[in-house]
Amino acid sequence: PEEVAAALRTQGLLRVDGPHAPNTVRRRLSSWSTLTKWRGLRGKFNAPGLQSAIKLAVRASARPRGxxxxxxxxxxxxxxxxxxxxxxxxxxxxxxxxxxxxxxxxxxxx
Known part of the structure; x- marks a missing residue:
C-alpha cells in the first residue's frame, strides 16, 4: 500500500520507487533462507513455484540488464x-x- 511505502521512505528504509532489482530479491531471499536454516526452521525458499516466479519476474522486469x-x-x-x-x-x-x-x-x- 502507498501509505506503507510513504512511511518506509520517511524512515529512510525505502529509497526507490517500483520493484526491487531481481538480484536484490535473490540476495534477500538467500539471506532469509540462511537465517531460517540457522534457526532450525523449514522454509520454502527452494520451492519450484518460488523459483519459477522469480524467473518470470526477471523476464517481465522493465529494468535494463547491467x-x-x-x-x-x-x-x-x-x-x-x-x-x-x-x-x-x-x-x-x-x-x-x-x-x-x-x-x-x-x-x-x-
Whole structure:
C-alpha cells in the first residue's frame, strides 16, 4: 500500500520507487533462507513455484540488464590501483589481495 511505502521512505528504509532489482530479491531471499536454516526452521525458499516466479519476474522486469565495462582492466590500470593501496594497513593488504585475485582469475570487466 502507498501509505506503507510513504512511511518506509520517511524512515529512510525505502529509497526507490517500483520493484526491487531481481538480484536484490535473490540476495534477500538467500539471506532469509540462511537465517531460517540457522534457526532450525523449514522454509520454502527452494520451492519450484518460488523459483519459477522469480524467473518470470526477471523476464517481465522493465529494468535494463547491467552491462559490463567495455574497457578491460589492463596491467597498467592494475598497477595504478595497487599503488593507491600500497600501505601496510590491513585494509591495504586486503584490497591488494582482492585486486590481484580478480585480475588473475580473469575478472577484468566487472
Amino acid at each position: 552491462r559490463k565495462s567495455k574497457k578491460a582492466v589492463t596491467a597498467d590500470i592494475l598497477t595504478a590501483l595497487l599503488k593507491a593501496c600500497a600501505g601496510d594497513r590491513l585494509v591495504d593488504v586486503r584490497d591488494r589481495a582482492v585486486l590481484i585475485t580478480a585480475f588473475a582469475s580473469g575478472g577484468r570487466r566487472r
